[in-house]
Amino acid sequence: MHSSSDPWSPLTLRSGTTLRNRFLLAPMTTDSSHPDGSATEAELTYLSRRAATGFGAVITSCAYVHPAGRAWQGIGASGEFHLDSLRAVARAARGDGGVGILQIYDGGRIALPELIGPDALRGPSAVPSARPDARTPRALRDDEIEGLLAAFGQAAAYGVKAGFDGIEIHGANHYLIHQFFSPRANRRTDLWGGNLEARMRFPLSVARVVRETVGDAVTVGFRITPFESETGGYTLDDAARLADRLAAEGMDYIHISMDNFRRNSPQPEDRDWTKSRQQVESRNPIEAIAEAVDGHSAVVASGGIRTLDDARTALTAGADLVAIGRAALVDPEWVDKIQAGAHSQIRTHLPPDAGDIESTLTIPPRMVRYLLSRPGWIPRVGQDS
Numbered sequence: 054m055h056s057s058s059d060p061w062s063p064l065t066l067r068s069g070t071t072l073r074n075r076f077l078l079a080p081m082t083t084d085s086s087h088p089d090g091s092a093t094e095a096e097l098t099y100l101s102r103r104a105a106t107g108f109g110a111v112i113t114s115c116a117y118v119h120p121a122g123r124a125w126q127g128i129g130a131s132g133e134f135h136l137d138s139l140r141a142v143a144r145a146a147r148g149d150g151g152v153g154i155l156q157i158y159d160g161g162r163i164a165l166p167e168l169i170g171p172d173a174l175r176g177p178s179a180v181p182s183a184r185p186d187a188r189t190p191r192a193l194r195d196d197e198i199e200g201l202l203a204a205f206g207q208a209a210a211y212g213v214k215a216g217f218d219g220i221e222i223h224g225a226n227h228y229l230i231h232q233f234f235s236p237r238a239n240r241r242t243d244l245w246g247g248n249l250e251a252r253m254r255f256p257l258s259v260a261r262v263v264r265e266t267v268g269d270a271v272t273v274g275f276r277i278t279p280f281e282s283e284t285g286g287y288t289l290d291d292a293a294r295l296a297d298r299l300a301a302e303g304m305d306y307i308h309i310s311m312d313n314f315r316r317n318s319p320q321p322e323d324r325d326w327t328k329s330r331q332q333v334e335s336r337n338p339i340e341a342i343a344e345a346v347d348g349h350s351a352v353v354a355s356g357g358i359r360t361l362d363d364a365r366t367a368l369t370a371g372a373d374l375v376a377i378g379r380a381a382l383v384d385p386e387w388v389d390k391i392q393a394g395a396h397s398q399i400r401t402h403l404p405p406d407a408g409d410i411e412s413t414l415t416i417p418p419r420m421v422r423y424l425l426s427r428p429g430w431i432p433r434v435g436q437d438s
């Protein structure tokens with residue numbers, strides 16, 4: 054890719070899909086699907102409203118590929134019976150001729166026992182996550198690992214059949230793929246664990262199976278956490294090596310998941326933002342990943358992008374695209390207002406009343422509860438600045 058700092062210029066990905074501008078709606082689970090993983094009307098309305106604005110592409114909430122990997126009460130792509138629901142999500146995400154991308158994931162050791170059953174928790178190794186009250190998973194067997202690779206391929210196939218233009222593999226935020234890459238979570242001594250090369254095997258295998266399943270004309274992106282801030286975690290250099298190899302696997306884009314791209318802060322596994330972390334990489338992940346992929350894949354920056362200036366800064370640092378999460382929750386018409394230069398009309402805070410958040414901003418009730426359960430994460434009128 055040749056980077057342009059003009060956020061309104063179109064970009065053609067290696068799949069041949071052209072995005073009308075550089076803004077993507079970030080993947081955000083609504084936690085609001087039916088218990089069987091089919092989309093509810095509330096989440097379709099939530100997505101449609103945002104997809105009706107001028108985003109270059111809309112990435113969906115994460116869809117589970119295997120029932121034992123559910124970390125949210127979100128959408129599923131684990132069986133033929135999810136196809137109708139996925140079709141509805143694809144229609145909502147594509148809006149009026151836009152580009153819709155289905156994000157697929159498995160929660161691994163941070164799946165929720167209340168969704169998967171008390172004994173179903175599994176991960177690369179029998180090591181609990183750093184989240185409070187985390188349970189110890191059992192280590193996946195070889196045949197289960199092969200089964201999960203097949204499940205990622207199958208989920209991607211459902212996505213294409215349902216009408217999506219692309220698939221994003223969720224390799225970030227401490228979910229299963231990230232866990233295989235992490236020396237903290239992956240203590241295996243077989244071919245799936247050990248040195249960096251072995252820990253890259255599962256992420257690269259998922260990328261390969263998805264690409265082989267969907268072919269070259271469907272967009273495939275891969276989301277990564279650029280480094281771990283926990284002791285003993287992988288480094289930015291490790292992630293850059295992975296990004297380079299993912300580009301060689303034909304990924305259309307590498308999506309860097311951060312909470313704040315300016316502060317180089319990735320999501321901590323315990324989600325406790327009040328704690329100080331041992332180390333923050335001095336090099337900006339956008340520059341490092343852009344250098345590693347060297348134009349073979351586009352680079353998506355995310356985390357704390359709220360203004361046109363933020364977007365330009367990320368693009369100038371080497372990103373080709375920027376993903377917008379919380380800003381588009383708080384103001385569903387964010388991208389249109391940015392494009393119109395109506396900066397003063399952009400809503401920057403959640404309304405104080407939960408009912409108002411739901412009705413004014415078209416956010417499903419369970420998602421509102423989740424947002425409000427993490428005070429300070431999203432500014433709210435009357436609570437902070």
Ligand SMILES: Cc1cc2nc3c(=O)[nH]c(=O)nc-3n(C[C@H](O)[C@H](O)[C@H](O)COP(=O)(O)O)c2cc1C
Pocket residue numbers: 079080081082083113114115156223225226276310311312355356357358376377378379380423424
């Ligand atoms: C409600 C909510 C749900 C999220 N769900 C997902 C998800 O399903 N998949 C994912 O990769 N990231 C998820 N994220 C992370 C966002 O995609 C994004 O990386 C993060 O919010 C930082 O970007 P922002 O500052 O623009 O919000 C979620 C974030 C929020 C606020």
